Amino acid sequence: MAGYPFGETIVRLRRGPSPGRDERGQPIPGALTETPVAGVVVVPRQAAPDVGGQQQQARDTVIVGFTVYDPTHADWRTTDQVRIRGAVCEITGEPGDWGRSPFTGTRGPVQFAADRVTG
Structure with a gap:
């Protein structure tokens, strides 16, 4: 299936197999492959801080x-x-496949959560 006509392009970042181990025996990260994926829908996901908690002071929600x-x-x-x-x-988490619609037979999207890397 083609992407959504007004969707956006994101980039999948995937590490290849480890070429070996370093001097401490830890795996060396494999080469990074960047693959553009066009026509996806991206929506912000927010979390509300615990009610009455320290995080809530002067805040409503956090993306x-x-x-x-x-x-x-x-x-x-x-x-x-x-x-x-x-x-x-x-x-x-695990990317989820919506499967096929029992009404139209069309296949739904794959959905996943993506959290920002900080630190």
């Missing part, structure tokens, strides 16, 4: 990341990162 809807069904993995609007995000 914690994005929810992505990908009708192209690109191969998303929990180990991937994604660049959305210039921000590098981690995929949080």
Whole structure:
């Protein structure tokens, strides 16, 4: 399926296999592959601080990341990162496939949460 006509382009960041281990025995990160994925819908995901908690002082909500809807069904993995609007995000949880509509037979998008990488 093609992407949404007015969707945006995001970039999947995926590490290849480790070429070996460093002097301490830790795996060396594999080469990074960047793959643009066009025609996706990106919506901000927000979280409200706990009522009465210290985080709530002078705040309403905090944008914690994005929810992505990908009708192209690109191969998303929990180990991937994604660049959305210039921000590098981690995929949080397992990407979910909406499957096929029992009414129209059309296939829905793959949906996943992407949290901003900080620190």
